[in-house]
Amino acid sequence: MKNIAKMGRAEAAGIRYVLMDIDDTITRQGKLLASSYTALWKLKEAGFRVIPVTGRPAGWCDCIAREWPVDGVIGENGALAFWEESASPQGTEIAQRLPILKTMYHPDAIKNDHPILARIRERAFAQVPGIRDAKDQFARLFDIALDFAEEEPVLPLSAAEQVKTIALGEGARVKISSIHVNIWMGSYDKLSMTELFLKERFNWQGDLAEMIFVGDSPNDEPMFARFPLACAVANIRRYEGLIKNLPAYVATQECGDGFAEIAQTLLDMN
Numbered sequence: 001m002k003n004i005a006k007m008g009r010a011e012a013a014g015i016r017y018v019l020m021d022i023d024d025t026i027t028r029q030g031k032l033l034a035s036s037y038t039a040l041w042k043l044k045e046a047g048f049r050v051i052p053v054t055g056r057p058a059g060w061c062d063c064i065a066r067e068w069p070v071d072g073v074i075g076e077n078g079a080l081a082f083w084e085e086s087a088s089p090q091g092t093e094i095a096q097r098l099p100i101l102k103t104m105y106h107p108d109a110i111k112n113d114h115p116i117l118a119r120i121r122e123r124a125f126a127q128v129p130g131i132r133d134a135k136d137q138f139a140r141l142f143d144i145a146l147d148f149a150e151e152e153p154v155l156p157l158s159a160a161e162q163v164k165t166i167a168l169g170e171g172a173r174v175k176i177s178s179i180h181v182n183i184w185m186g187s188y189d190k191l192s193m194t195e196l197f198l199k200e201r202f203n204w205q206g207d208l209a210e211m212i213f214v215g216d217s218p219n220d221e222p223m224f225a226r227f228p229l230a231c232a233v234a235n236i237r238r239y240e241g242l243i244k245n246l247p248a249y250v251a252t253q254e255c256g257d258g259f260a261e262i263a264q265t266l267l268d269m270n
């Protein structure tokens, strides 16, 4: 990984889409930072397409799509995308001018009431001391999230790895974020839904030089592997041993401050 300051002007000038993970990429200890939220606004106002790509649930994505300065959000590790579309500016009624929330679900997404997911959860509870349901589970449609580090007691990464082994053994898909183990049945990930969404929504033609993605942890690896201009915030170093495909660039600062550093680098060169 090269320092983000080493990104070339020609590389930066081609970027149209700024994609980012949420937890520990634009947040720190669960809070969205002023620095990173300001960076989202600056990117949006500079004309970039701003799209968070997260393991967070559908319920959060409704809020993010409506409330944040974004062009859409991909949630539940690629099960869904939510975005707002503006009604016709010619509309005379106020109701016609309000944006409309649009939703897209991955064609392979399977609802999270699947019996295999229930069995994985039971086995994890029996075999991994301290593992528990994520508190945002009620807002999820397609995956189950088991918490190992969002709240106390924080469990070692090895606990998350144990859950992963159980889930893979049952034939599920699984990704470890900085806080949760996400487990689902459909064949999709953050990357496949991102590409689907960009094609459908923005008629993106597949030019990878137009994308920058910023992440922090192993569940971002499909994005790191795909995008030549992928970046990480400095806290990725905690997981270096768990990630085969590291991103090209890394910020000097951690979490949201690292995201703001990357955004500013991009803004300075455009």
Ligand SMILES: [Mg+2]
Pocket: 021, 022, 023, 024, 025, 177, 178, 215, 216, 217
């Ligand atoms: Mg993260």
